[in-house]
Amino acid sequence: MSISLTALNTLGLNQHCASLVEVTSKNELITRCIELYQQQNPMLILGGGSNLVFTDDFQGTVVKVSTTGIVIDQDDDFYYLTVQAGENWHHLVEYCLSREIYGLENMALIPGTVGAAPIQNIGAYGVEFNRFCHQIQFLQLDTGKLVYFDNDQCHFDYRESIFKQQLKNLAVITEVTLKLAKQWQAVTNYGPLQHLDPATVTARQIFDCVCHVRQSKLPDPKKLGNVGSFFKNPVVSIDVYNTLKTRYAALVGYPQGDDHYKLAAGWLIEQAGLKGFNIGDAAVHQEQALVLVNLGNASGKEVCQLALYVIQTVFNKFGVRLQPEPRILGSAGEIDINE
Known part of the structure; x- marks a missing residue:
């Protein structure tokens, strides 16, 4: 069958x-x-x-x-939301906003489910999942037991976690508990949110701004197939950043606080002249170079060929190697994009 x-x-x-x-x-x-x-x-x-x-x-x-369910507990300082793995992430953001539980608004419209969020340590506009992760419950397949990890045990990093490394193919996330402070602090120091005043802005205004930006820049997958951002924003040393900044004054980068900078992968791809470039029906999106799209009948192999071409072209121009965000799947499971 x-x-x-x-x-x-x-x-x-x-x-x-x-x-x-x-x-x-x-x-x-x-x-x-x-x-x-x-x-x-x-x-x-x-x-x-x-x-x-x-x-x-x-x-x-x-x-x-397709498991669903959200349970809210609280103490004097925090809300604790225990969320089943199959809940839609954006719906959770809306759910919190409607109940005046704030913090997730920067991550509005990130596609996918709550159970996938910790694996990738999803994030957007200056906020990542690990900021609010209290506890992960998962099934460890080799023991058949339910296990609880706190934030530190998950080994979160930029688009990384223990679930992509040591526990790869061994953990099935069943539910997630988030910890959201009742004393909310706005995060407006990233990209299109920088014009907002953190002293007066509301969580709803940040949510609306994020939704507007994402909807204007990212294609609707129901109309044009895509996985959102296809490449991670590369993190480079301050020396590499300064060298590139000397050559490219308009280089977009964000300090990481530890002598490193995160570069905007979309800017690198665009400056490499790849907007609209296609291999078969797989193409770099015309509006947002960070997104690869299916123009109608693309195959996964064409998408990977295009991604590898983008990676090599950007490396040839900037000396910076991009890494894909999505999982590449073959006939029996995850494979390397080069396979």
């Missing part, structure tokens, strides 16, 4: 899987994942499908996580 995955990945790639299971409760998620792991068949845990590039049909079982 072959089941289409086209509607389950936001790039709209026409690939299939051998079998598909949708789970709607945490117990069902745990039970099915243990069964599949013990059978030693390829297994893919799928949330919103917004961070995946399928390069081949998946010869295993896709587990679609």
Whole structure:
């Protein structure tokens, strides 16, 4: 039996899987994942499908996580939100905003599910997931046990976590607990938010600004397949930054506080003349160079060929090597983009 995955990945790639299971409760998620792991068949845990590039049909079982539920606890200083892995991330941001629980507004409209957020340590406009992570509950497949990690145990870094490293293919995130301060502090020091006054701005205004910017710059995947930002913003030493800044006065970079700078990957790609460049139906978006899009019938292999071309072109011009954000998937699981 072959089941289409086209509607389950936001790039709209026409690939299939051998079998598909949708789970709607945490117990069902745990039970099915243990069964599949013990059978030693390829297994893919799928949330919103917004961070995946399928390069081949998946010869295993896709587990679609559709678990929902949000529980709020609080003490004098903080709200604690325990959220099931299948909840939509943007819906969670809206949920918090409607209840005057603030902090997540900078990360509005990031696609995907809550369970995927800690894996990638998602972030936008100066705020990352780990700022609010209190606890992660996950199923450890090799032991069959539920495990709790606090923030430090997750080894968060820029678009990194222990779930992408030591626990890769061994952890299925079941629920996330966020810790949000009742004394909210605005974060407006990044990009298009810098014109806002942190002393007077509201969380709603930041939310509205972020949504406006993202909707104006990023294509709707329902209309034009994409995974959002395809490349990480590269982090370079201050020496590399200063050298590039001397050569390119308009270079966009943000200090990281430890003698490093984060460069805007979209600016590098645009300056390399790649806006609109395509390989087959895979193209660099005309409006936002950080986004690779499916013009209609792109294959995952074409998307990867385009990504590798972008990486090499930017490296040739700037000496900076870009890294892809999404997971590249082959027939049995995650692969390197060069494979």
